[in-house]
Amino acid sequence: MATKKSSLEKYYISEKFDADRNISFNFKKANQKISGNFAHFLEAVEEFIRVSEKSKNDTRVWFHRDGAYRGSVDLAKAKVIVEKVSENKVENTKAIEFIEKENLVDKAAPKVKTPSVKKDNAKHVAFDTTNLPKSVFGLEKVYSQAIFDAILAERGAKRLATHKTKTRGEVSGSGKKPWAQKHTGNARAGSLRSPIFVGGGKVFGPTTERNYNLKINKKARRNALLSALTLLANDQAVLVKEYALDKISTRALLTEMAKDKLVNLNNVLLVSSNDTVFMSARNLPNVHVTKVTSLSVEALLAADVLVISENDVKVLEGLAK
Incomplete structure (x- = not known):
């Protein structure tokens, strides 16, 4: 009764050049330092055939050219390679290139990248911003330099x-x-x-x-603030709403935010002067509460959504005049 072949024995045949650019072929078994060097390509393949016929396991040889993988074959296809290379009298320097072009070797199928599923973020949450006052949320020009100067001034004011x-x-x-x-x-x-x-x-x-304080003109500071608000409005990321809670409760605030699909956002800027809302949001790392008079340009740019009440919008209208 014939014994069943078990594990796979791996071999490698690769090109090798000496100092005078004379080619030879290195035949090696996987995980072994001992290897043979053959002057002709067919000698290396025939050595693989000889070793494979004596082995009790399945065998396969991998071909390498210019340091890159070119394909692999089993015992049966190795014999076909010997036949085809002999018939066409292929030179040693073009032997591996020949078997690759003639599709005499097997190559692994290219990996297909599966499209990644994007998580819900601020870009998927859109609010109606058409009714917002244009003097605050609809500047015709965004003052990028004023935004830059305002952020530097804000950071400098925080530094001690x-x-x-x-x-x-x-x-x-x-x-x-x-x-x-x-x-x-x-x-x-x-x-x-x-x-x-x-x-x-x-x-x-x-x-x-x-x-470390940096001076910034009042007009530049106002232009920076209104430009940041305009960018949020252009992204439809402004929600005009006021959260009113009866008592300090993080769960109650989360319930109200879930109605507007704000729970899973990374950065929610909530404008409110209500102490109950401020205390309820203390344990929420993605919610930042601030007063309308303390709005930061950098905080507005980092926010995914701005939640502001109608009264606070009127305060901003007064600042825009």
């Missing part, structure tokens, strides 16, 4: 000069002269608190007196 280094007059140390002025061979020194000594004061280090 809390970093500080000590000068030579503030570090702890003796005021005694380290050594005599002359006849020591050392350079002149008057204090160990000098910056040239270890533990001495810092020269031109940061101080708490620095001010």
